[in-house]
Amino acid sequence: MRVADEIKQWVVERDLKQGDKLPNESEMIAEFGVSKGTVREALRILEAQGLIVTKTGPGGGSIVGEVSAERARSLLANYFYFQNLSVADIYEMRKALEPELVASLAGHLSAEQIDELQALAERHPEPARSAEEEKQQHISSLEFHARLADFSDNRLLGFVIGFMARILTDLTVFRGLYDPPNVDLWRKGREHQLQLVEALRRGDAARAREVMASHMQVAEAFMQEQEAQLMRRFVDD
Template sequence: MDGAAPEAQRPRRSRPVRVADEIKQWVVERDLKKGDKLPNESAMIAQFGVSKGTVREALRILEAQGLIATKTGPGGGSIVGEVTVERARALLGNYFYFQDLSVADLYQMRKALEPELAASLAGRLTEDQLSELEDLAKRFDHAARDIEEEKQQHVASLAFHARLADFAENKLLGFVIGFMARILTDLTVYRGLYDPPNAELWRKGRELQLRLIEALRAGDAEKARDTIASHMRIAEAFMQEQEAHLARRFMDD
């Protein structure tokens, strides 16, 4: 026995979902690109051996996923679309929002991946890219004066890491790190993990981001790796402290 679930125990997939998968496979096998046309409705009915309603529902599924687009009017029809990074992260986020992710879960991944990203970018960024990171790091030149500003500072700090991920040459690595920054931003805002304010976190975080930029500019991969690893450890300790503070506050209430 290979441990696979018996056929009877596997969730049944509707016919439109199966046809949508077949259409995707058909597109991949022909190496179609964004903007390439799909067969017309009649041709797909014949090719996949299903009804008009099933084909239309399958196409609606693919359109909702961003994999195809529909053009109306003369010469219209279905064409291959392109799933943007923002859409992919949003769809994946819909799954993880129901998984009760913790700060520890996210930082386990961040500590493993972000130092490697930083090291891989050392000496490879343009001056324009480095200047953009500097602008993000220097956006706030003072500790937060109130809770709202503290929240903005947390969001800006994570935007720095998301932007760094955008520069990744390894697109999978960049996607995962950018996705984690998005999820952590949402957790921070939804759970109020920026309250109470922490001036020391702002000071240390800003200092380490600027030190990272120096290492990237100098092409010092080891310094870049060590700097962001330190940043991850400090940020994780703070965020876990905030989680504990929030839990105590709820218990007191």
């Protein structure tokens, strides 16, 4: 792992970009002063992480890859899967970041982006009639937030918020927090999303921040109640 880290640092120091070729195996052995087996293991680690791509055959070798945001979120989610996150943990972050995200987006979204958000907000015009429909509505709602994150010019802010939408989706599904269906959560969530889209359409940053802050407060309360109901059912069983 140490050599893999050294190779990453070597790439950074030389400002190599996606598609740039790494030295061949013999050159890397000399550069890092390690054995052939150690170099190969380091390259396997970096390839598994998506940081390099190795091609075989004539003209082959290792080139710098690019880790997609989705892959990075998946790897990070694997870590948090074992951390016993609570709804409160996630919403502590969401309440701090998402109102500022939407305020920064106001007046900077294209008509196509606004229309996409409008379509997402209108996707479920009726409350869920079953736990399965409720699950799909939860997932759709979080897709709305993930798209907001995708539209941010601040890549770090967008990544963190998109990641929170991802782990909240996983938490909702794995713990069954969508059962039983909650009409009030559907109604308030839909109202907030439509109000937010309208604020973004007008370029009203203050209103967008206000709506998202309210949405976070309401959603957290509902989700914590769902979590409490799940625990009560567990104890009763």
